[in-house]
Amino acid sequence: MNTFDNIAAPATGIGGAITILRLSGPDALAIGGRVWRSRTSLAEAPPRTMLLGKVGPDPALAVYMKAPASYTGDDVVELHCHGGAAAAEQALKLVLASGCRMAEPGEFTFRAFVNGKLDLVQAEAVGDVISAGSDMAFKLAEKQLAGALSSRLETLYEELNNLRAEAESHLDFPDEELAWEEGVPERIRAVANELKRLLATRGIGATLRDGVNLVIAGRPNAGKSSLLNRLLGMERAIVTSIPGTTRDTIEASTVLRGLPVRLTDTAGIRSSSDPIEQLGVERSRRSIEGAQVTFWLLDASGDELDLELAEMARHPAPGRIAVWNKLDLAPQRALPELDGPTVRISAKTGEGIEKLLDAFAREAVDTPRPELPEVAVNARHARLLEEAAGLLPDAAAHFECGEFELAGLMLRDALHTVGEIIGKTVEPDILDNIFSRFCIGK
Numbered sequence: 299m300n301t302f303d304n305i306a307a308p309a310t311g312i313g314g315a316i317t318i319l320r321l322s323g324p325d326a327l328a329i330g331g332r333v334w335r336s337r338t339s340l341a342e343a344p345p346r347t348m349l350l351g352k353v354g355p356d357p358a359l360a361v362y363m364k365a366p367a368s369y370t371g372d373d374v375v376e377l378h379c380h381g382g383a384a385a386a387e388q389a390l391k392l393v394l395a396s397g398c399r400m401a402e403p404g405e406f407t408f409r410a411f412v413n414g415k416l417d418l419v420q421a422e423a424v425g426d427v428i429s430a431g432s433d434m435a436f437k438l439a440e441k442q443l444a445g446a447l448s449s450r451l452e453t454l455y456e457e458l459n460n461l462r463a464e465a466e467s468h469l470d471f472p473d474e475e476l477a478w479e480e481g482v483p484e485r486i487r488a489v490a491n492e493l494k495r496l497l498a499t500r501g502i503g504a505t506l507r508d509g510v511n512l513v514i515a516g517r518p519n520a521g522k523s524s525l526l527n528r529l530l531g532m533e534r535a536i537v538t539s540i541p542g543t544t545r546d547t548i549e550a551s552t553v554l555r556g557l558p559v560r561l562t563d564t565a566g567i568r569s570s571s572d573p574i575e576q577l578g579v580e581r582s583r584r585s586i587e588g589a590q591v592t593f594w595l596l597d598a599s600g601d602e603l604d605l606e607l608a609e610m611a612r613h614p615a616p617g618r619i620a621v622w623n624k625l626d627l628a629p630q631r632a633l634p635e636l637d638g639p640t641v642r643i644s645a646k647t648g649e650g651i652e653k654l655l656d657a658f659a660r661e662a663v664d665t666p667r668p669e670l671p672e673v674a675v676n677a678r679h680a681r682l683l684e685e686a687a688g689l690l691p692d693a694a695a696h697f698e699c700g701e702f703e704l705a706g707l708m709l710r711d712a713l714h715t716v717g718e719i720i721g722k723t724v725e726p727d728i729l730d731n732i733f734s735r736f737c738i739g740k
């Protein structure tokens with residue numbers, strides 16, 4: 299990605315009411331002026347003023363954002379054209395024929411990073427904002443974009459740099475018994491503790507970014523699809539009184555207790571001679587294996603409780619919550635005690651669903667009512683935090699023994715590693731990996 303190129307891409311999904319083409323680069327203004335025409339040119343009007351003109355024969359609005367006061371930090375021109383694939387394609391063709399090349403995925407945000415508009419953690423947050431699957435995930439991404447995590451890492455980076463300087467200052471006077479500043483090893487350990495506090499947010503970070511994989515499993519007719527429909531608030535799956543109604547897995551996205559959830563309803567598990575049903579059951583098994591949380595439904599009203607329990611015992615399910623369903627049909631029935639979290643519900647009346655959601659959240663994030671975290675790191679951050687935190691106890695110990703060279707080397711490594719998180723020092727392939735996951739136009 300050459301940062302001096304002029305790049306362009308649709309910034310909106312094609313097919314909406316308006317398509318915005320975004321141009322960024324040193325010649326964005328000139329190229330925009332070749333494609334978009336009006337009585338007053340973009341160069342004449344004050345920047346960030348929306349003007350009406352034409353792209354070819356079609357009316358289109360345009361705005362110029364002068365470097366460095368733009369999203370990318372380059373000169374940016376946006377052309378707001380009529381929506382629809384044909385209009386957008388024509389305008390894009392003109393732009394590409396007039397000196398821009400097509401932007402790669404994430405390239406606008408990459409430029410913002412290179413131009414110092416965003417650090418790497420904030421650039422990742424742009425991706426999180428776009429892919430957020432729940433209100434809580436969205437709010438976390440907004441905080442991270444605003445710099446909540448960046449500023450904490452920045453503070454740690456500065457402290458590590460001071461500590462490194464302190465250790466290295468002793469190297470210049472090897473023969474002197476230079477008294478080292480009070481409290482340096484304690485400060486190193488304090489940084490390690492703060493890194494560990496950040497590391498502890500990895501779980502909730504993964505849950506909010508990736509969503510929880512929740513699978514509903516059980517014997518045929520236990521009420522799995524009824525529960526799916528209730529959780530979604532719509533009749534997504536077919537429900538009948540005939541065992542074996544659901545033959546294939548059904549997937550849906552939803553939000554439970556503020557957590558983004560990928561929900562899978564499965565075909566009821568039993569041995570069957572029907573080859574189609576067998577394939578469905580095989581899929582159910584695979585879904586259960588990949589689950590983070592499993593609702594294992596048991597029909598509390600049936601006369602085959604032993605069979606229900608035997609089937610559950612046969613299938614080790616991650617994060618399993620046993621769910622006695624159809625409570626409305628058997629309100630007084632004495633049910634066997636089970637190992638692990640157990641909830642009683644009626645998918646039909648909705649009774650017990652709140653308790654089920656509490657149990658779900660406890661299984662997913664260890665608390666029935668998750669709160670929005672101040673910050674939450676992602677897998678990349680966690681890997682680097684762990685690496686940095688691992689170096690610090692030894693660095694503190696070396697410092698205490700007067701082994702300042704070793705202490706300094708380790709502090710330098712830790713500094714470098716924390717710097718990688720915010721993008722102060724970073725390998726090109728890491729950048730590629732981050733930005734290529736964005737959509738084109740972002």
Ligand SMILES: Nc1nc2c(c(=O)[nH]1)N(C=O)[C@@H](CNc1ccc(C(=O)N[C@@H](CCC(=O)O)C(=O)O)cc1)CN2
Nearest residue numbers: 309318320363366367368369370371376406415739740
């Ligand atoms: N039309 C349009 N809408 C958009 C964007 C955009 O680029 N274009 N954005 C993104 O895709 C998001 C908004 N993010 C933005 C962030 C910074 C700047 C910007 O011009 N920053 C300058 C000026 C700051 C200021 O005036 O306070 C800067 O940082 O120097 C623009 C958009 C969402 N909506």
Ligand SMILES: Nc1nc2c(ncn2[C@@H]2O[C@H](COP(=O)(O)OP(=O)(O)OP(=O)(O)O)[C@@H](O)[C@H]2O)c(=O)[nH]1
Nearest residue numbers: 518519520521522523524542543544566624645646
């Ligand atoms: N009374 C009562 N009936 C329920 C309840 N939950 C489900 N049912 C009924 O039980 C039958 C089976 O429900 P489904 O949701 O299709 O069951 P399933 O587990 O998806 O069944 P398969 O797809 O065949 O594996 C239907 O007639 C539902 O109306 C409940 O809580 N109370």
Ligand SMILES: [Mg+2]
Nearest residue numbers: 522523543544
């Ligand atoms: Mg079903």
